[in-house]
Structure formats: structure tokens, C-alpha cells
Amino acid sequence: MAGNSSRRGSIKKTGKGNPTAGSGGRVKRGLVGRGPTPKAKDREGHIAYKTRKNAEKKAAPRRKSVKKAGDTEWIAGRNSVVEALRANMPVSAVYVAEGAERDGRLRETFRIVADRGISLLEIGRVELDRLTDGAVHQGLAARVPAYEYAHPDDLLERAALAGEKPLIVALDSVTDPRNLGAVVRSAAGFGAHGVLIPERRSAGMTASAWKTSAGAAARLPVAQATNLTRQLKAYQEAGCMVIGLAADGDVGLEDLDLATGPLVVVVGSEGDGLSRLVAETCDQLVSIPMVNDVESLNAGVAAGVTLYAISRLRA
Incomplete structure (x- = not known):
């Protein structure tokens, strides 16, 4: 019926176009100005904004991060546990199987654990088997x-x-953790300031490396590099000379003039030596003089010999 305002749909409920609302009604705030248009570099989604953010990100100081190795490790067996405790490894807890036979190694473990305040827990043998993934733990x-x-x-x-002038040892594709531990021990003994290893295709600071270092890993930092070649170049930009050990090196170790300055010593794997990119990055390739036809030394021995010679030249 005409004029029946109660009929559904006869009155428009929205403010837009509703004469009862008017320009000063409930849509008044829509008439308020938003100010000047922001510059392109300040508008999200604009290419100029993204370009500015990327430039700021690159210019920002690099935040140093501390990386951790993989999951918690287990050391199983009486001799292994005693050796780890003697080497001052950062043991967080020692587990003894219920009813384990007491002997000299177990008594020494109890004494060291008590002196160092390490947690000592007694658990069932089946549970210890599970924790150590079936290793021969001897309780x-x-x-x-x-x-x-x-x-x-x-x-x-x-x-x-x-x-002091920096002295750093870098390892290239050294995959034996015992070699890594030996290098850390030599580096600590001959005054190096740390050891650098790549994240991939390299041994890490496992329990085996810790034991081989004979406690030196607790005193000398080991750093990881995402890309070894790139990090060596960064050291060069910081003023260090980079030398690589190679059987066919251009300079003998006894004639190394670079020893007295900021130095990075790169040691390759025993089988393959230095990788091509790392060798090309080195400022100088250095050989260790050999008396007979021995092709190469393992990484731990080569690093020890080189660091000893460098320490003599620096002195």
C-alpha cells in the first residue's frame, strides 16, 4: 500500500543516499581529510618503500649470534665417562644403572661428580639402554x-x-672429530685465538672432539661459518693474511714471512687437502718440509707443526 512505511524494503537503512542522514549525519567522519599523500618511499607495497627497507636492512649492523650444535649427546661406557670427566667436559648429568658393580672407575666418577657438583642419578638398566640408544654403557x-x-x-x-695480532686456525672439510679436537688442543697450546669450522661437511664439537682436546675446548672458542670462503675474505678485509697448508705450496714453513702479522691458517682434509675455492682465496700456500716420501700429515699433526713454527717465528 502506498505510504505504508512499515513495509519491508520501503526505507533504505544505509547512510549512503539516505536523505534522513544528510551530509552532517552519521557519515560526517567520512568528510574529514586524511592529510597529504605520503611519499612513495613511505607507502607499503610501493617499490620505492621496498627498496628503502632493503637498503636499511643491509646497512644495519650485523647482530652476532651464538650457534649451538645438535641435540644433547650421550657418553656411554666407564672408560669414556671417566675420560670425559678428567678432560673437564661440560657434563650436565651422570647416570648409573641400578645394581651396577662398583670398581675404581665408578668410584672415581663419584668423586669427580661430587667435587664438581654434577647431578648423579640412579636409574634402571632398561631405561639407561633406551637413553643411550642401546650402546654398551657398562652401567x-x-x-x-x-x-x-x-x-x-x-x-x-x-x-x-x-x-695481540690475530692468529686463527680454519679447517676445510675436516670430518674427523678427533682431528678437530687435536687442532683445538694445539691451537690453545700455541697461542691461537680460536678455531673456525664450516657449518657443513665438517666435524663438529662432539663428545669425541671434546675428549681429544683434553679440556682445551673449554678455554678456546670454536666458531662456525656459514660459508668458509666468504668468511676468509672477511678476515682478509679485516687485515689478516690467509695462508693454506698444501703439499705443493709456494713457500716452505721455515720461510714464512707472514707469521708475525695477523694470520689465518687454513688446514685441509688429509685425503683431498684444500678445496679449490679455499686454495684460490688464500694469499699464500705453504708446505711443511718432509724428509721422505710421506704424502701428507693428518690435520691435527699438520696444524700442530705449523702453529709451533709460527709461535717460534713470532717470538
Whole structure:
């Protein structure tokens, strides 16, 4: 019926076009100005905005991060646990199987654990089998937390704080953790400021590396690099000379003139030596003089010999 305002749909309920609302009604705020249009570099989604953000990200100072190794490790067996405790490994807890026979190794473990305040737990043998993934534990096992790696720049800062010229050992594709531990031990003994390893295709600071270092890993930082070649170039930009050990090196170790300055020593794997990109990055390739036809030394021995010679030249 005409004029029946109660009929559904006869009155428009929205403000837009509703004469009862008017320009000063409930849509008044829609008439308020938003100010000047922002510049292109300030508008999200605009290419100029993205370009500015990318430039700011690159210019921002790099935040140093501390990386950790993989999951918690287990050391199984009486001899292994005693050796780990003697080497001052950061053992977080020691587990003893219920009813385990007491002997000299177990008594020494109890004594060291008590002196160092390490947790000692007695659990069932089946549970210890499960924790150690079926390893031959002889009723004794130790839990070791993940190793905390330093940032590569920390090694330079360590030298600066000591008022010394940097001496860093870098490993290229060394996959034996015992070799890594031996290098860390030699580096600590001959005054190096740290050891650098790549994240991939390299041994990490496992329980085996810790034991081989004979406690040196607790005193000397080990850093990880995402890309070894790129990090060596960064060290060069920081003023370090980079030398690589190679059987066909251009310079003999006894004639190394670079030993007295900021130095990075790169040691390759025993089988393949230095990779091509790493060798090309080195400022100089250095050989260790050999008396007979021995082709190469393992990484741990080669690093020890080289660091000893460098320490003599620096002295």
C-alpha cells in the first residue's frame, strides 16, 4: 500500500543516499581529510618503500649470534665417562644403572661428580639402554649439552682484547672429530685465538672432539661459518693474511714471512687437502718440509707443526 512505511524494503537503512542522514549525519567522519599523500618511499607495497627497507636492512649492523650444535649427546661406557670427566667436559648429568658393580672407575666418577657438583642419578638398566640408544654403557653414562659456537668475529675481538695480532686456525672439510679436537688442543697450546669450522661437511664439537682436546675446548672458542670462503675474505678485509697448508705450496714453513702479522691458517682434509675455492682465496700456500716420501700429515699433526713454527717465528 502506498505510504505504508512499515513495509519491508520501503526505507533504505544505509547512510549512503539516505536523505534522513544528510551530509552532517552519521557519515560526517567520512568528510574529514586524511592529510597529504605520503611519499612513495613511505607507502607499503610501493617499490620505492621496498627498496628503502632493503637498503636499511643491509646497512644495519650485523647482530652476532651464538650457534649451538645438535641435540644433547650421550657418553656411554666407564672408560669414556671417566675420560670425559678428567678432560673437564661440560657434563650436565651422570647416570648409573641400578645394581651396577662398583670398581675404581665408578668410584672415581663419584668423586669427580661430587667435587664438581654434577647431578648423579640412579636409574634402571632398561631405561639407561633406551637413553643411550642401546650402546654398551657398562652401567654408566653421561649427558653432555649442545656445544655453543662463537661468532667468527669473536675470534678477532679476543685477539684485540689481549692486545695481540690475530692468529686463527680454519679447517676445510675436516670430518674427523678427533682431528678437530687435536687442532683445538694445539691451537690453545700455541697461542691461537680460536678455531673456525664450516657449518657443513665438517666435524663438529662432539663428545669425541671434546675428549681429544683434553679440556682445551673449554678455554678456546670454536666458531662456525656459514660459508668458509666468504668468511676468509672477511678476515682478509679485516687485515689478516690467509695462508693454506698444501703439499705443493709456494713457500716452505721455515720461510714464512707472514707469521708475525695477523694470520689465518687454513688446514685441509688429509685425503683431498684444500678445496679449490679455499686454495684460490688464500694469499699464500705453504708446505711443511718432509724428509721422505710421506704424502701428507693428518690435520691435527699438520696444524700442530705449523702453529709451533709460527709461535717460534713470532717470538
